[in-house]
Amino acid sequence: MKKNRKYAYEYERPALATDCVIFGFDGGELKLLLIEREKEPFKNKWALPGGFVFMEETTEECAKRILLEKTGIRHMFIEQLYTFSDTDRDPRERIVSVAYFALVNKHQYELVAGRDTVQAEWFELSKLPKLAFDHSKIVKTAIQRLKGKVSYQPIGFELLDEKFTLTQLQTLYESILESSIDKRNFRKKILGMKLLKPLDEKEQNVARKAAQFFSFDKKAYRELTQKGFHFEL
């Protein structure tokens, strides 16, 4: 090993990167945002948006920066997923990747193909292409995490518009959990939590009874949480 007196740790270091698994929803199946790589390795292959961590930013700041640079998305829900460190996960050299998973409201963003990317595109989870590096493994981990998390943390709302109908919410849960839910029981339970504010607004121009809009009451959630309440669906 080569020593370098500048550092507390004087030996060679892995490079450090982040990769982002971005989920989006618009009513049908859950979707994932992928980019087509502009450069080698895996040129013109689909991959998760990712990039190297700068010295003056945390890994989370890095993940947010990369999302903005490569896809134009900002201000989304983001959470650390897992750190992938297999020594051969990148063909070029040793790169450790801190993966993040993000939930975005698809309607809110125009996709931009940013730096180093040919294009950015949404893929349904059941129709994912082959992915570069170990990104399939990362995606699998992210889906597991999302499924596990959605039942006991109110993160589903991050994928919907500010106002949504109960049916939209239910469809989202059914899509993530890949199982169907009884309409009446779902409504009873979610309304019983007192976390949804009913709005004085209905759907427009639908050829049926118009559904009422609701919004997620973050303030009520914080207050209930402090009193020991645990969201569970």
Next chain:
Amino acid sequence: MKKNRKYAYEYERPALATDCVIFGFDGGELKLLLIEREKEPFKNKWALPGGFVFMEETTEECAKRILLEKTGIRHMFIEQLYTFSDTDRDPRERIVSVAYFALVNKHQYELVAGRDTVQAEWFELSKLPKLAFDHSKIVKTAIQRLKGKVSYQPIGFELLDEKFTLTQLQTLYESILESSIDKRNFRKKILGMKLLKPLDEKEQNVARKAAQFFSFDKKAYRELTQKGFHFEL
């Protein structure tokens, strides 16, 4: 930024380390293994066992190596916790740490003060000393994770001997969850899962009715899990 043509990423990189939060149990309160640092920074302060990641090992391999080197423990349950990357978390230079949490059977190991450590010692969770770096934050994250995880994954057994009594198991759960559990309901539930093998063996030399020993049936757990069973307590 200084370029270096040897690498795919040619700029300066953070150092990469791992830190380990090690939980142990021997009947009373849950305990945590800390080491007293032999060197600066934080010389003679208590800290989590940790060290730098080598180029030829994954972060998990690194964590296991460090546990062996610094405390003499091998073959424990270990799982990735979270990656801590605040730019100022180490006073020397930028160091990103992938934290792991481990569960060990305290009886099984003789503590050894290994490389760079003055001593290794178990501390009750309610009596932790001030810790070096951001290690208090790491510990807090680990406790949260353990509490969350213990109810829906059978990891508590990792902290007990191979054979244990139901009361020992219950006491462990009460200790981790910091709440008391009804004896009869606890037994009904845990035995109803068919995950505990009753052994033909009782406690010896106790001045009361001797309790029966049980062991955790890993095979049964794997089989049930494949059939869609979810542990929950």
Next chain:
DNA sequence: CAATTAAGTGTATTTTTTACACTTAGTAGG
């Protein structure tokens, strides 16, 4: 052999979860 200690056990009550079907409101098309 009496006292002490924790092990081991069952039932009734309450709470939660599940299963299930009809009426209503809003538009479209004739």
Next chain:
DNA sequence: CCTACTAAGTGTAAAAAATACACTTAATTG
């Protein structure tokens, strides 16, 4: 304007799960 169509919205009974609760038994100690 009337009919057809569609999804919204709503309550109850049955089953399952969670909870609360107290006495008998086995083993040692003195």
